[in-house]
Amino acid sequence: MNRLAATAPEAGQDYLLDAEARAFRHEVRAAMARELAPLAEAIENDNDWEAVKTGIAALGRAGYLRPMFPDHYSGPLSAPGLVHQTIVSEEAAAVNYAFETTIGSALSCAYPLAHHAAPAVRDARLAGILDGTEIGAICVTEPNVGSDSAGMETRIRFDETAREWVIDGFKRYISNASVADTYIVYGITDDTVPAQKGMTALVVPAGTSGMTFPRTYTFMGRRGCIVGEVAFENCRVPEDHLLGKENGGFRIMLEMFNFERIILAGAALGVARTAFSIATQHAQTRDSFGQKLGCKQLIWDMVAEMSWRIDSAELLTYRAAQMYDRGVSGKELMKPAAMAKLVATEIACFCADRTVQILGGDGITKEYGRAEQLFRDTRAMPIVAGTTEMAKYLIASRDLPNIKPNL
Structure with missing residues (x-):
């Protein structure tokens, strides 16, 4: 029998979900109780990053980081999608929100990798995130840039001789900073036009020369997730690490x-x-x-x-x-x-x-x-x-x- 067989909706919940999605929620909730709940105390009280990684690996093994990526999903869902990924986030946060922020940031990194990276880069960087063995991060926010992306000060240029993209700038409030394996970095490649027409996105692997992590923040909540600063100084990545097109970020x-x-x-x-x-x-x-x-x-x-x-x-x-x-x-x-x-x-x-x-x-x-x-x-x-x-x-x-x- 399909383990996602039809179930009745809980009272007052899941009105918009079909039977398969409701059954998926039931399965995910049980998995969170089994895999994440025993780790929650260590994550909250000890800021235990190893506990976070253990939980992510468990979700990866179960296939719960893949519903948003049908080409990489092989589970029982007939039409996996954002509904199912949202269920995973909901059930994870119900147990520990700090843990969910880590997987949420990782999936936000996986999303542009899956849709916009060159095949070789996508194949090298995406699989580990979806398996739960690697972590991703997104670098947008800056000291003078929050919601107003038009003020972005990070600059990206292309070195024609070396055939490399060069990043100079500073990002802050970056979830998974210093512990991620892959970073998606946004910066301005053409400052003669509005930022919406001159922004570019790049893939930057951990360990790339010129990328450093000056500080990790301490928050009043979300204990256990790692959030910090990322600095770029003459940070270079190969030409094929461009996401989409130049100025299409x-x-x-x-x-x-x-x-x-x-x-x-x-x-x-x-x-x-x-x-x-x-x-x-x-x-x-x-x-x-x-x-x-x-x-x-x-x-x-x-x-x-x-x-x-x-x-x-x-x-x-x-x-x-x-x-x-x-x-x-x-x-x-x-x-x-x-x-x-x-x-x-x-x-x-x-x-x-x-x-x-x-x-x-x-x-x-x-x-x-x-x-x-x-x-x-x-x-x-x-x-x-x-x-x-x-x-x-x-x-x-x-x-x-x-x-x-x-x-």
């Missing part, structure tokens, strides 16, 4: 961000559901003033609001994933991807905050569960992969096609 970045925002929405949904589970369990077991805490009107108001918010995030997230799987791409996918990311990440923050409030003192101590960890972890979500404010701009820019909203 902005379109590649747009595609990557659409993908990244949708799987981040899935991750936010997983965190929100974990918070909701903690809150509802506490509300039904804690006695207060002679009755269960959940009997109090102010408590069930918070529970109800978390519930409908989570459902709205689910519908937007899996709508966007299904649109991608049906062939919607580029600017047509930009708005639904931005909406999914905006709503899901803001709801994750809301649910984490309300869960801490419902738990009271227990919610702000590590000794009484994960609520405080979720509260710390979620705060990054409305910032990474494009801020909430940037997501609103992307949405408005599609709804106001005759004008350009002023950032």
Whole structure:
């Protein structure tokens, strides 16, 4: 019997998923409980990178890093795609969001490799990421560049004599910096035109001369993932390490961000559901003033609001994933991807905050569960992969096609 045989949807969940996708979720959830949950404490409390790598390798062996790449997938799914990859991110983040950020960044690196790298480079760099034996990273953000890619200061030039691309610049807030095996680097090759027409993307293998890692950051949450700085000084890669075409990097970045925002929405949904589970369990077991805490009107108001918010995030997230799987791409996918990311990440923050409030003192101590960890972890979500404010701009820019909203 097919291990992805039909299952009924859980109450209030998976409305947009078909039977095969629901069964896939059931399988992935069991795998996360078996492979990731035993590692979660070491990742959170000890910043244990070896534990992260162990979890990634387990997902790779199971084929859970491949659904987005049908040409490299050989599992039982009849039509693997972004819906299934989003499920993986959701279920991973439900157990440990820091772990999910590592695989999310790796997959964001794998995406342009699969679609835009020269065959020899793709074959050399992609397989290890999908197997879970290697890690990928994306280098976009700079000290003066976050959402505003037009201000990118990293420069890329082509050395005609050596037939090499040369990178000079500095990137920061790079997930998997210093531990990745492959880096996708964006920079400006033509500064006489807008950045959207003069940006180029390159593949830079770990160990390339001229690439260094000045600093690793310490965050209030997401403990266990590695985020830091990457500096490039006369950093050279062969001619065939170009992604797509020269000056074609902005379109590649747009595609990557659409993908990244949708799987981040899935991750936010997983965190929100974990918070909701903690809150509802506490509300039904804690006695207060002679009755269960959940009997109090102010408590069930918070529970109800978390519930409908989570459902709205689910519908937007899996709508966007299904649109991608049906062939919607580029600017047509930009708005639904931005909406999914905006709503899901803001709801994750809301649910984490309300869960801490419902738990009271227990919610702000590590000794009484994960609520405080979720509260710390979620705060990054409305910032990474494009801020909430940037997501609103992307949405408005599609709804106001005759004008350009002023950032």
